[in-house]
Amino acid sequence: MAQLSFQLQHTDAQSSARAGLITTDHGQIETPVFMPVGTAGSVKAVTQAQLENDIKAQIILGNTYHLYLRPGLEVLEKAGGLHRFNQWKRPILTDSGGFQVFSLAGTRKIKEEGVTFASHIDGSKHLFTPERVMDIQRIIGGDIIMAFDECPPGGSEYGYARKSLDLTHRWLDRCWDRFNSTPDRYGYTQNLFPIVQGATFKDLRKESCDFVAAKDAAGNAIGGLSVGEPEEKMYEICDWCCAHLPAQRPRYLMGVGTPWNILECIGMGIDMFDCVMPTRNGRNAMLFTTGGVINIDNKKWEFDYSPIDEELPNSMSNLYSKAYLRHLFKSGELLALTIASVHNLAFYLWLVGEARRQIRAGSYASWKNQMIVKLKTRL
Known part of the structure; x- marks a missing residue:
């Protein structure tokens, strides 16, 4: 078992684009890479054989919120984690559920402790804390697991973005402590990626990049983009974050986007992408x-x-x-x-x-x- 590693292999002389190699206990990932979204443990309408043979997927994404609700943690734990449950042999990344909670604006309540929300399935009440989200992702068993953050909506005012970022950073400290005090569950190494937030404000984004980089995690993510802000603003903030995140770690831009979005952001130095767009469209x-x-x-x-x-x-x-x-x-x-x-x-x-x-x-x-x-x- 070994922590995820990233080898930077080539850089483009005319842009910040780069090609690299991520190594996990479930295999290697050539970057830049797109991760098909298998929200509930399945990429909609697609079999694992098609993912491997036709699509050539190197890594897929599962979602904590959805998997926690269905099939539930007991089923996943008894199966030996998501890899054994859905028979995907390659790496898996699990999103923390922060974005899904963000989308439940009508039922969620954000507190220092965490977020209470109502299930979209049956209306039952649940609480996600940073510690609970780490425990859930340990059970799901992703090779890469994400910190629990608060995702401010596009167009947020500075005051809200400031409070949201401070909360996200306090939650990251709690995620980091919980992750580092709990063991890997299934005989392979799991890796925690922190998430940069800060809405569209460069001073907040730089502060968040610095805070995240100080963790010296195996990789870093940029969240809170493609959530309603203009496309050009997304590019501006993505480029700004890439300039302030460590080059020796993979950079993951969450939830983006169109094919042209992806090419533009590769040119800024992004290595990893996911989005529901190809299957939903x-x-x-x-x-x-x-x-x-x-x-x-x-x-x-x-x-x-x-x-x-x-x-x-x-x-x-x-x-x-x-x-x-x-x-x-x-x-x-x-x-x-x-x-x-x-x-x-x-x-x-x-x-x-x-x-x-x-x-x-x-x-x-x-x-x-x-x-x-x-x-x-x-x-």
Whole structure:
């Protein structure tokens, strides 16, 4: 067993983009990397075999809030953790549930102790404290677990952001103490990532970067972006945080985003991403492709028998035509959700893989600028 390690392998001369290698007890992760979101232990409409073989996922994400409610900690603990429960053999990252609690604004109550909230399933009352969230994530068994934080909404005023950040830092101290006083549960090393907050205020973000960096954790995350602030402000704050976080640790930008968001933020020095967008949009008939964005519901695809995206090396993108996938959506066939979800995830993994290749070749900046124009095209 060994703590997660990060090897910085290449940097781009024209930007801050970098390629690296994360090593965990469940395997290695080439960065930059996109992590498919398996909120409740399953990436929606996708099998583990498809994740491994078609999508080429190196790591997936599970969520503390959802897994705590269903299937519950007793089921997960008796199974031997999430890896054994869902039969995913590669690394897993677990989000702390802070964002989900943030989204329950109507039922949550934030106190120094923690957050009380009502389950979205049955309305039952629950309390998440920093200590409890560490214990829950230990039981779930992620290779990377996240600190419990408070995520201020986009557009927060300075006074609220100040109080929220102070609370997040006090909670981080409590997470850190609890994590370091409890053992790994399943015979492999778990790693705690702190989260930088501070809304859109640079002085708060720098303070948070400094506070987080002082923990000397295995990796660091940037939270509280893509929560309602303008896209350009997201880029500005992301770039600012990357400049103030240690280069020798992986940087994880939480919950971002579109393909062009990801390429821009790779150029700022981000290594890890996750987002529900590829699967959520796929289930709603929106496809991301190497040539641009497709709404497969449109009638223009009714007689288009060409592959979904023959530039991608996976069966879902090459085996099925646009006309057939449109037919499946129009007919309400469940297969449509699988094809679209696998395709979109495979595209995201291809995109970060190609970004890595361009970084290694020294051509990332020019490739990124050309690629973003294509990615934003509506086909």
